[in-house]
Amino acid sequence: MFKNSYKLLFLFSLMLGTMITISSTTWISAWMGLEINLLSFIPLMSDNKNLMSTESSMKYFLVQAMASSILLFIVIIYMMNSNFYSNFNQNFYFNLLMISTLMMKMGMAPFHFWFPNIIEGLNWINSLILLxxxxxxxxxxxxYMNMNQIIIPMIIISMIISAIGGLNQTSLRKIMVYSSINHMSWMCASMLLNKSIWLNYFIFYSFLSITLIYNFYINKLYYMNQLYSLYNYSMEMKLIFFMNFLSLGGLPPFLGFYPKWMVIELLSNNQLFLISIMVMLTLLTLFFYIRMCYSSFLLNYYEIKWNNMINMNNKHYLYLILSFISIFGLLLMNILYFMF
Incomplete structure (x- = not known):
């Protein structure tokens, strides 16, 4: 009882720190919100029964503390300048350092090296929070930043790393990490011309991640070879499961294609070269999703035929509802649009 109570307290502090950051009007108060968020998440990561989670929490603290220190140092240096508020977003070096620091905090390439190692020691609930x-x-x-052309090389590098990094992975948590890096690149690209579309993209990405991670959680799946012998899953349930992967990858006609559709439409007029590269590199991420589907369906492996019916419970019914929205959400949106 006490353990659950303190976890709820830290979870509330985690949410409070984020709310302080997004509602702040100064960089100092934004930094304070980030620190509250960091110090609240560390106890949630730690688990006395799992030494890897303790190691991950220590690594996460060191990386985030370093990023917070750099952010605070930049803000203090520029606050000492008398023209700080007038050239706040016009200074190239300020923008470059701030963008790099924020990318380090959210684990976006090329500042992502801590991300796969840390998430490997976490359970699926903490992984979902981190993602x-x-x-x-x-x-x-x-x-809030005036990015202009500064972030375009970082977006391309991030797309390349996310595409190549996920090709040789067998851990589902690391695959979700590189998928997250890919989606973060799409969100940053949308910020070039529109400061609100990224929020819509993030909502769709979060929903698709929750759908997949919820299935990993209830079936205790952590590595790719566990997908090949899901004895409790019928072929239909496996098909639904892997269609969720394709939806996360942005393959039409699934729901995951809709946020990418918005960004492509936004950037097709002004950033055609960038969006062309992003679409081509996203096809590589779809490749390692399809590789898992191909291996699980077509490889010859032993399966218990008489135990091929899933034992349905409330957890699986919830998963089916989420999967239905993920798979048929785009079609339902189009039908509702033409009806109303």
Whole structure:
């Protein structure tokens, strides 16, 4: 009882720190919100029964503390300048350092090296928080910046690393990390011309991540070879499961294609070269999603035929509802649009 109570307290502090950051009017108060968020998440990561989670929490603290120190140093240096508020977003070096620091905090390439190692020691609940909620505050601060052409090389590098890094992975948590880096690149690209579309993209990305991670959580899946012998899953349930992967990758006609559709439409007039590179590199991320589907369906492996019916419970019914929205959401949106 006491253990659950203190976890709820830290979870509330985690949410409070994010709210302080996104509602702040000064960089100092935004930094304070980030620190509250960091110090609240560390106890949630730690688990006395798992030494890897303790190691991950220590690594996460060191990386985030370094990024917070750099951010505070930049803000103090520029506050000492008498023309700080007049050239706040016009200074190239200020923008470059701030963007790099915020990318380090949310684990976006090329500052992502801590991300795969840390998430490997976490359970799926903490991984979901790290992949979704912990990115809200840095993304919101990043949307305040005057990025112009500074972030375009970083977006391309991030897309390349996310595409290549996920090809040789067998850990599902690391695959979700590189998928997250890919989606963060799309969100940053949308910030070039529109400061609000990234929020819509983030909502769709969070929903798709929750759908997949919820299935990993209830079936205790952590590595790719566990997908090949899901004895409790019928072929239909496997098909639904892997269609969720394709939806996360942005393959039409699934729901995951809709946020990419918005960004492509936004950038097709002004950033045609950038969006062309992003679409081509996203096809590589779809490749390692399809590789898992191909291996699980077509490889010859032993399966218990008489135990091929899933034992349905409330957890699986919830998963089916989420999967239905993920798979048929785009079609339902179009039908409702033409009806109303």
């Amino acid at each position: 979704t909620w912990q990115k809200i505050a840095p993304l919101m601060l990043l949307s």
